[in-house]
Amino acid sequence: MNIHEFQAKQIFKTFDVPVLEGYHAETPEQAEKAAEKLSSDKYVVKAQIHAGGRGKAGGVKIVSSPKEVHDAAQEMLGKTLVTHQTGPEGKTVKKLYVEAAANITGEFYLGITLDRQQSMPVMMASTEGGVEIEKVAEETTEKILKATINPLYGLQAFQIREMAFGLGLTKEQMKHFGKFAAALYNVYIENDASLIEINPLALLDDDRLIALDAKMGFDDNALFRQKEIVEMRDFSEEEPTETEADKYGMSYVKLDGNVGCMVNGAGLAMSTMDIIKYKGGEPANFLDVGGGASAETVAKGMEIILNDSAVKAIFINIFGGIVRCDRIANGIIQATQHVDIPVPVVVRLDGTNAHEAMDILKNSEIPQLVAAKDLNEGAEKVVHIVKN
Amino acid sequence: MSILVNKNSKVIVQGLTGKEGSFHAQQCMDYGTNIVGGVTPGKGGQTHLGKPVYNTVKEAHQATHADVSLVFVPPAFAADSIMEAADAGIKLVVCITEGIPVKDMMYVKQYLDKSDTHMIGPNCPGIITANECKIGIMPGFVFQPGEIGLISKSGTLTYEAANQVVKAGFGISTAVGIGGDPIIGYSFIDLLNMFEKDPKTKAIVMIGEIGGDMEIKAADYIKAHISKPVVAFIAGQTAPKGKRMGHAGAIIAGSKGTASEKISALKNAGVNVADTAAEIGQSLKESL
Numbered sequence: 001m002n003i004h005e006f007q008a009k010q011i012f013k014t015f016d017v018p019v020l021e022g023y024h025a026e027t028p029e030q031a032e033k034a035a036e037k038l039s040s041d042k043y044v045v046k047a048q049i050h051a052g053g054r055g056k057a058g059g060v061k062i063v064s065s066p067k068e069v070h071d072a073a074q075e076m077l078g079k080t081l082v083t084h085q086t087g088p089e090g091k092t093v094k095k096l097y098v099e100a101a102a103n104i105t106g107e108f109y110l111g112i113t114l115d116r117q118q119s120m121p122v123m124m125a126s127t128e129g130g131v132e133i134e135k136v137a138e139e140t141t142e143k144i145l146k147a148t149i150n151p152l153y154g155l156q157a158f159q160i161r162e163m164a165f166g167l168g169l170t171k172e173q174m175k176h177f178g179k180f181a182a183a184l185y186n187v188y189i190e191n192d193a194s195l196i197e198i199n200p201l202a203l204l205d206d207d208r209l210i211a212l213d214a215k216m217g218f219d220d221n222a223l224f225r226q227k228e229i230v231e232m233r234d235f236s237e238e239e240p241t242e243t244e245a246d247k248y249g250m251s252y253v254k255l256d257g258n259v260g261c262m263v264n265g266a267g268l269a270m271s272t273m274d275i276i277k278y279k280g281g282e283p284a285n286f287l288d289v290g291g292g293a294s295a296e297t298v299a300k301g302m303e304i305i306l307n308d309s310a311v312k313a314i315f316i317n318i319f320g321g322i323v324r325c326d327r328i329a330n331g332i333i334q335a336t337q338h339v340d341i342p343v344p345v346v347v348r349l350d351g352t353n354a355h356e357a358m359d360i361l362k363n364s365e366i367p368q369l370v371a372a373k374d375l376n377e378g379a380e381k382v383v384h385i386v387k388n
Numbered sequence: 389m390s391i392l393v394n395k396n397s398k399v400i401v402q403g404l405t406g407k408e409g410s411f412h413a414q415q416c417m418d419y420g421t422n423i424v425g426g427v428t429p430g431k432g433g434q435t436h437l438g439k440p441v442y443n444t445v446k447e448a449h450q451a452t453h454a455d456v457s458l459v460f461v462p463p464a465f466a467a468d469s470i471m472e473a474a475d476a477g478i479k480l481v482v483c484i485t486e487g488i489p490v491k492d493m494m495y496v497k498q499y500l501d502k503s504d505t506h507m508i509g510p511n512c513p514g515i516i517t518a519n520e521c522k523i524g525i526m527p528g529f530v531f532q533p534g535e536i537g538l539i540s541k542s543g544t545l546t547y548e549a550a551n552q553v554v555k556a557g558f559g560i561s562t563a564v565g566i567g568g569d570p571i572i573g574y575s576f577i578d579l580l581n582m583f584e585k586d587p588k589t590k591a592i593v594m595i596g597e598i599g600g601d602m603e604i605k606a607a608d609y610i611k612a613h614i615s616k617p618v619v620a621f622i623a624g625q626t627a628p629k630g631k632r633m634g635h636a637g638a639i640i641a642g643s644k645g646t647a648s649e650k651i652s653a654l655k656n657a658g659v660n661v662a663d664t665a666a667e668i669g670q671s672l673k674e675s676l
Binding site: 288 | 415464487493494546598626630631633636643663667
């Protein structure tokens with residue numbers, strides 16, 4: 001789960017990570033009022049979308065009066081921003097954040113995420129702030145300073161010094177950086193974050209450091225104990241079908257193709273997409289319906305797939321282990337009675353009682369159903385259908 | 389021979405009295421696994437599925453001398469259960485539970501590093517030594533005995549792979565599902581090393597997926613240390629960047645953890661990488 005910049009900054013404030021004063025707004029009037037509350041001669045109006053790279057896409061405006069804030073807000077709200085993180089379809093701006101502008105003398109990058117190899121958090125700092133950090137990481141790896149943090153001991157003073165010297169900070173700046181980094185680590189640990197990125201981390205003319213931007217993602221597995229974070233969830237930033245699938249314990253990701261896929265298990269689901277592509281087709285989605293694959297899950301899965309009007313055929317690929325294939329076959333037949341299925345459905349069932357299952361499907365005489373004996377045949381059949 | 393578990397393994401089940409625990413423990417016993425008891429705090433002294441239930445792992449271990457614990461405890465409490473097993477002296481913990489917070493697993497990892505206990509999983513199907521012992525949730529009949537070691541991050545894809553191994557005329561020595569989470573116990577490298585040393589295992593099938601760099605580390609290890617033929621498959625060639633594909637760990641972060649980089653690393657290490665999941669059995673035939 002991800003949150004907006006203004007929400008991340010609310011969290012930062014409670015953990016003493018320095019941020020500029022600011023307010024969030026959803027109308028030009030609210031934005032103007034927000035500016036009036038900020039005693040400043042310059043204001044920054046920032047589009048709140050779950051993606052970085054807003055500046056380049058016109059999602060950040062610096063203006064000099066509350067009236068201009070109003071106008072900038074009017075222009076920005078409802079606009080679609082396309083950045084390197086939104087994908088080509090972009091994201092619509094529904095919320096804004098209005099901040100007092102600051103006198104910035106330097107920009108850095110600071111982030112924390114999980115180092116999977118070490119199974120510990122890693123803090124990353126770079127002098128290359130304010131730019132696409134992905135590019136820095138790829139092209140100039142040496143410009144990223146890393147501190148792997150043992151969770152038993154926390155962030156150590158020597159690690160802070162190493163990063164601060166690496167960033168070229170002065171003694172006074174280093175003090176501020178130490179407090180900043182320690183507070184940021186607390187934000188990460190206490191909130192079950194999966195990622196925090198501050199880009200840029202701004203150096204002010206009085207040597208203080210502030211989080212000029214803030215991006216936060218959370219460990220979905222820990223949301224059960226992060227009630228305040230869950231309340232920050234903005235469903236309008238999510239693909240509605242993915243949210244719907246999640247409610248039923250299924251995992252769905254929309255793709256651009258026309259072959260809908262329904263599979264039990266994440267690894268097999270990915271492999272099913274891959275083999276469709278390999279055979280010359282384009283998968284429309286990833287859908288893992290979980291291990292069970294009952295009549296209800298199959299019916300719900302069908303509905304979810306058919307939400308996507310691009311889907312021209314569906315491939316159901318189930319490996320029946322402890323849940324027998326004959327039961328799954330009956331589940332599929334029941335599902336076809338509850339959901340109107342306008343496209344052909346290729347079904348491949350393997351595992352326990354696979355032969356009985358094939359017979360059940362063949363004898364059902366449901367015109368949409370096409371049985372396949374294995375993964376290869378199933379993929380070939382479904383690709384053949386969409387191509388003809 | 390086999391790796392890690394065999395017909396002599398004594399197993400306790402943490403969460404035995406729960407719905408999942410009961411169902412799968414019964415399935416394991418039907419397969420022939422020697423389940424010697426269970427642990428459910430507050431239900432000590434009861435008998436469940438004909439096995440004694442204990443309040444703590446320590447009591448269960450003292451009474452049964454179990455060497456493996458199979459964990460079905462819900463995600464909010466699972467990390468605690470793993471550490472309890474380690475503290476009691478259980479040598480191998482197989483954790484099936486899906487959805488354990490990453491932070492909890494960070495602490496578990498630190499705890500296990502300072503103990504003699506090893507872990508398979510979490511978020512995995514478990515481990516099976518064909519016709520001897522099943523400690524997990526996989527359909528046992530798929531894993532016909534033979535000389536192929538199987539290591540996988542996935543559940544149903546593991547069954548798919550095992551099924552193809554059998555249809556290709558081979559069988560399984562031991563199959564291990566290492567799990568699809570970002571933090572897991574035994575890695576590909578640990579198990580490749582065990583299969584290399586196991587005289588019963590002639591070749592190894594390794595099933596990976598997008599996310600992290602465990603497969604790339606495994607490729608380096610195979611090049612330097614593995615003499616047996618290795619066949620691999622990597623799932624997620626069509627997965628988009630930045631999207632979690634079911635498993636918590638299956639996500640391409642930035643441009644890291646893609647299927648293509650893993651496939652080329654494995655190919656460079658001399659591994660026969662199957663083009664599709666349907667060709668795992670065929671690739672194994674080619675390699676042997």
